[in-house]
Amino acid sequence: MMPVLLWTDGLIFLLVAGLAGFVFVVRRHEHLAAPWRRVAGDPVGMAAAVLLLCFTGIAVLDSLHFRPALPAGPGGDKLGGEIQYAPEVKSLLDRALAPLIEHQEKSYSAPFASRLFIREAITLADGRTVRDFPRLQYGGAALADPDAGRAGDILVRAAAGLAGGLAVWLLLAWALRRPLRRSAARGTILYTLLAVCLIVGALAALAPHYHVFGTDKVGQDVLYATLKSIRTGVLIGALTTLITLPLAIGLGVSAGYFGGRVDDVVQYLYTTLNAIPGVLLIAAAVLMMQTQLETHPDWFETGAERADLRLLFLCMILGMTNWTGLARLLRGETLKVRELDYVVAARAFGVSNTRILLRHILPNVQHIVLISVVMDFSGLVLAEAVLSYVGVGVDPGMMSFGNMINGARLELAREPVVWWQLVAAFAFMFVLVLSANLFADSVRDALDPRSRGRS
C-alpha cells in the first residue's frame, strides 16, 4: 500500500489540525471560550454540530488516500523486482465500502429491489426467450424466492442493524458521560447520536445485501455515490473560504486600517469583481482552469489527481468571487476598531503597525471571520450543484451532489419514474446544508455582539 496525499487531502488535514489548534487556544483563554460555551449550550446548534461532525468524519475518511500494491505479476518475481502499485487511488472509505463498490448491477434497480428495474430478454431453461425483469446479481441475492421472502428478510436484517446501533450508542453514551455531564444540551446531543447510530446500524446491516438507495443507470450503488459526494460537498464548503481567507483578511483589514491609497485600491478591486455577474466570472475562470490542466498533463499522474486538482481550482475560483463580501465587512469593522481609545493610544506610543494589527485589530475582528466561514459553508455546497448544472462544476467523473442531480434530471422524465437517485441526493444534501445552517445560526448568535439580546 502506498499512501497518496492529494492536494485537497493535505488541505483538509491542515484544516482539521487548525481546528484542533484553535480549540486548544480557545480553551486556554476565558474571554475566547465564553461565546463558545454559549454555542455548546444551544441544543439545536449542538445537534447540528454532531451531524456536521459525522459528515466531516466521512469526508476525512474519504481523504485518506492510498494506492494498493499489486500482486506480483503472472510471471512471479521475474517482473521488474520492485513492487508495483495499482494506478487507481482508493480511500479508506472505499475500503470500508468495498462491498458496495463490488456489487455492481447491470442497470437501474429500485431501493431494496431484488430485480432489475428494466426489462430484458431472458432465455429460459427450455430455450424460450421472454422479456422480463431479471434477478439482480447482488441485491437480495441471499433470497430463495426474490419476491416472497423479501420484506421479512429486510425487516430481520434491519432489526439486527438497529440493535447493533443501539448497542454502539450505549457504549458511546457511557464513554461520553463525563465530558457531557455539565452540558445543557446533553439530551439533544445524545438523541442525535442515537438517531445517527440507529441509521448507520441499519444501513450497515442492509447495505451489503440490498441496494438501500437502489442503483443508477450503470448499476452503481446510489448509497455509495451519495457517501462519496459528501467529501466533495464538505470540501467545497470548507476549503473555499479557507483558501481565500488570507486574501480577504489581508486586504480587508489593511484597507480599513491604512485607509487612503490602500483603501482606494482594495475598494476598486472588490467593486470591480462584484460588478461581474458571479456565474459568468466563475464560468470563464473554470474554462480557463481546464485549459491550464489540459496543457500541463505532467501535473498529475492519475485520474484522481486530475479530478482533485480541478476541485482545488474550483474552490479557489469560488473563493475569488467570495472574498469580497468578507473583505468589505472586515474593512468596515476595522474602521471602527481603529478609532477605539486603546488603539489610538497604542499608535500614539509609536507601536509598530504590524504589532497593532496582530495584537489589537485581528482579535477584535476574528468573530466576523468565524461567522463568515460557517455562514458561507452551506451556500457553497448549494452553489456546487448549480455550477455542475451549468457545466462548470467539479470534474464530471467525480461524485458530487451536483453531478448526481444533473444525472437524475433525465431519470425524472422516465416512465415509471426513477426517483431514488434524486431523492438520495436531495436527502443527504438537505441534511448537510440544514445542519450547516443551524450550526451557523448558533455560532452567529453566540459570537455576534449585535445579535445578542435579540430573542
Add this chain to the structure above:
Amino acid sequence: MTAYLLRRLLYAVPILIGVNLLTFALFFLVNTPDDMARLHLGVKRVTPEAVVKWKAERGYDKPLLVNAGAAGLAKVSDTIFFEKSLAMFAFEFGASDDGRDIAEAIRTRMWPSLAIALPTFVIGLLVNITVALILLFFRRTYVEWTGVVALVAMMSVSGLFYIIGGQFLFAKVWQLAPISGYQDGINAARFVWLPILIGVVGGIGAGARWYRTLFLEEAGKDYVRTARAKGLTETRVLFRHILKNGMVPILTGAVAVFPLLFMGSLIMESFFGIPGLGSYTIDAINAQDFAIVRAMVFLGAVLYIAGLILTDVSYTLVDPRVRLQ
C-alpha cells in the same frame, strides 16, 4: 447631489475598464481566436485558410493587448482589446461571433427575462415581508418556532430541486402549465406563472428570514418599547413602527438589485425554455461566443453600478439625515 452623481459616474469608468480587462484576460486565456474560428466554422472539413479568413473578417487577427509592430498610440489602439472594448462604452455591442446583432438580441430578449424576474421580485418581496411579519406577529407562539424551522429548511433545499420538483408536479403531473416555451403579450402569463411561483417559493426561506432579522432588530429598539409602554396595540406597533422603519433597509436593498433583474435568471430560463437574457448567456458560455459574454458582463457591471448609485439616492430620499456630497 448632481455633483455627487457625476462623480459616481466618473468613478464607474475605471471599474468598467477593469471589468473589461478581466473578462478579456479570462476569455482569451481559454480561447485563442483560432479556437473561436474553428468552433464557428463547424466540424466537418475546415481548412486552415478558412480559419485565417474568419479571423481577419471579425478583427481577431490583431495582437491581443499590445501591438508591438505599431508606432505611438497605435501600439495600444490597434489591438483586439481596444477595438472591441471602446464601442462598449457607447453601448454598441456589435455582432456576436456568428454574425447576429447583440444589441438587437438584448432588446428582444430583455422582455421575457423581465416578465419573469420582475413579478418574481415584487411578489417575492411582498410574500417575504408578509411571512416575516406573520412570524413577528405570532411571536413566542408555536407558529414562530415552526415557521423559523420551516424557513431554515426551505433555505437548505437547493434551488435546483424547487425547479425540478415544481416543473414535474405542476407541468407534467397536473398539466396546469405548458412544460416550456414562451409567447409575447398577454399569452405570456400562461408560461411565466409557474417559474414565478417557483422563484417566489424558492426565495422565501432566505428572504423571509433576512427580513425577520431586520424587523427583530427594529423591534428591539427603544422607541418600540416606548410605543408599547404608551399602550399601543401590538398590531399598531407592528405596522406603524416596526414595518415602517424596517422598510428602509429592505427598500434600499431592493433598489440595489433592481437593475440586475434585466439580466434574467440563468437556470430558470434554461429549464423552462424562456428566450430571455439568462438563457442567452448560458448558450453563449456553452458556445464560447466571446462577443456575447463580454457584452453581458459589461451590461451586468453597468447595471450593478446603477444599482449602487440608486441605493445612495434612495437613502437620501427615505432618510433626510443622509446628505450626499
Add this chain to the structure above:
Amino acid sequence: MRPVFLYPLLFLLSACSGPVNNPYPAAERGQQILYSAFSERPKHLDPARSYASNETVFLGQVYEPPLQYHYLKRPYELIPLTALAVPKPLYFDAAGKALAPDTPAAGIAESVYEIHLRPGIRYQPHAALAASRELTADDYVYQIKRLAHPALHSPIYGLMADYIVGLRDLGSELDMAAKRQKGWLDLRRFPLAGAVAVDRYTYRIRIKGKYPQFVYWLAMPFFAPVPWEIDAWYGRPGMAENNQTLDVWPVGTGPYMMTVHQPNRQIRLVRNPNFRGEPYPADGEPGDRAAGLLADAGKTMPFIDQAVYSMESETIPYWNKFLQGWYDASGISSDSFDQAVRTGTGGETELTPEMLEKGIALKTSVAATSFYTGFNMLDPVVGGLDEKHRKLRQALAIALDVEEYIAIFANGRGIPAQGPLPPGLFGYRDGKAGINPVVYDWVDGKPKRKAVAEAKRLLAEAGWPGGRDAVTGKPLVLNFDTAARGPDDKARLDWLRKQFKKLDIELVIRGTDYNRFQDKMREGTEQIFEWGWNADYPDPENFLFLLYGPNRKVGSGGENVANYVNPEFDRLFVQMKDMANGPGRQEVIDRMVTMLRADSPWLFGFHPKDYVLHHAWLQNVKPNLMANNGLKYRRIDPVARETARAAWNRPHWAGPLLAVLVLILVLVPAWRAYRRSQEATVFNEGRAR
C-alpha cells in the same frame, strides 16, 4: 407561500383557450400546422455554408437542388427534382476527345455533367425578385461560384476545388477582388470554366478526372439555386447589421418559405404560393401500400400549410410535450424508451399499450451512421501497425462489449458494427460472411462476441500479461479523451471504465471542453476517443475515405481522425473509389474491410437505429435518412389532433387545491392562538388602566 391569488387568473385563461397548458396561440387551433422543434438554433442557413443536419431540416424545404432522393424507395435512389433527368456524365480525355462510358478511370481527364431544368419553376415572393421570377440555369451556376467566395467559408470549398474545373482559381481571384472592393461582389463578372449555363434551362459542370460520387452532391443544398438579385439584395450595406443575410433568410423555389426566424424562439415555414406543385410518388417499397404510404399517390404536394418549429433545447420537455400532443412527432431518448417501446416475445419491437392507446405509431430504420471508438495510430502505446500493438487493439475490441452498450444506452436501438460500413450501403455484407472474425464467432446463426479470456490472451501476447508490462510490471494505463460533459455522459464514461477493467486496464478519462478536444485531435495528442460519421451520400467511399492515409487529421487536416495510414489500404481505396458498383468493387471493399478488422484502428461501435414516433393524425411518415425535404409529403388531420389534445390535457386541480387547504388548516390554529394572546393583552391592558 400562497399562490392562491394566481388561481382566478388561471381559471380565466383556461376558460378562453382550451387546455391551460397549450403552448401555442389559441388562434392556431384546428389549422393545418405541423408542430416540431429545434434543439439548437441553426447556425447557417446559407446553402453554401450549411452542413449540419439540424440546418438542412429548414433548407430542404426551401431550396431545391437539381436532384432529390426518392421518398419511399429503398435502397436510396436519386430522382430529378428541378432537373428533367438525373445527369449521366460524359467522359473526355486530356485532348478533349469524348470517351466511352466504360473507360477505366485512369484514362479520364474530365467528366461533364449536363443538367436540363424543368421550365416554369418559380421563386417564392421576395422583395428583391421580380414577381414570379422564374428559375434559370444561371442561378445554379451563380451558387456554384458562391462556393468559392472567400467570405462564405463554404465547408466543401476545399473538396470541390479539387474537382470542379477552375474553382480554385476563381477562389483566389475572388479573394483578391474582395480585398480591393468592399461590399457585394457581383459573381456574374467572374467566369468559372467548370460551371457554365448553356441556355436558359441548361447548365454544365466540368469535373476533373472521374468522380462518380459527384452526382450525390447535386441533391444537397450546396448545389441549390441562388439568384444574383437575392445575393445583391442581401449584399447591400446595412443589411448584415440587421440580421438581413442569406445566412438567416433562405430564399428558394421549394414548397415552403421562411416567414419567421427568431433563433431563440421559433422558426416558421409557410406554404410558398408560387410553388408549382409536385405529385406525391406513385410507387415505393413492397410494404408501403399496406402501410398507407401510397394513399396520396399522385395528389399534389405539399399538404400542410405551415410548419412551426419551436426552440426546445432539452429532450425532457420535448418528450413530455409530445406525449401531451403538442408536438406531432418525436424521436425516443434512451430514458423514455421503456415508456414507449417494448420488445415482443419474438424479439420484434412494438409499442407499449400506453402508446398504442394514444394512437402513436412507430417507424424504425437503420441510420447510415457509424459510431466507433478510435485509436490514435500515432500514439506510442495504442498506435502502430506492428503485431504487438495490433493485438493490444484487438484485445480491447473484444473487451468493449458493444452489445451491452447498446442495451443500456440505446435500449437495443442499434446493430453492432462488424466493419465501417452501415447496412444499406453497397459493400455491406450481412450474415456469416459479414462478421468481424477478430471479435466475433458465428454461433447458432448469430454473431457471438469472443470471451474475455481470448482478449486476455491477446493482451498477454501484446506484451501486457494481466494488464502489466511484461518487463517492468508497470500497470497499463490508457487515456480516453472526450468533450462529453452532459448529464448522461457520466454513466457512459463509468461504463467504459468498467469495460477496460475487465482486462485489468485502468482507463483515465480526460474530459475537456470542445475546443480543447478539437485541438488534441488536430495535434494528434489524443489516445482513445469516440467518433461518429453520418453519411453524406449512400456510397461506401463516404465511409472508407475516413481511413484513407492522405486524408489523415494530423498534418493534412482531413477526416481520418485515427490517423490510420496503411499503404496497401490506400492503394485499394484509390482503386475502389472510381469503380462502378458490382462484384469487382465488392471484392475490393471486402479486402479493405478485412484489413481494417485486423489492424483495428477503430473499435467498431454500432449503427444506430432511428426510432421515430408520431401521432395518429400525422400521416405519410417514412424515415428517409438521405432526403431532407420530407415536409412536403406529410399530411395532418387537425380535427383528430384537437380532440386528442383536449382529452390528454385535462388539468388536475386536486393536488394544488389540497396543498392550499393544508396551508390554511395550518394557519387556523395559529390565528386562534393569536386571538387568545390578543384577548390576554386586552385584559391586561384593561387592568392596567
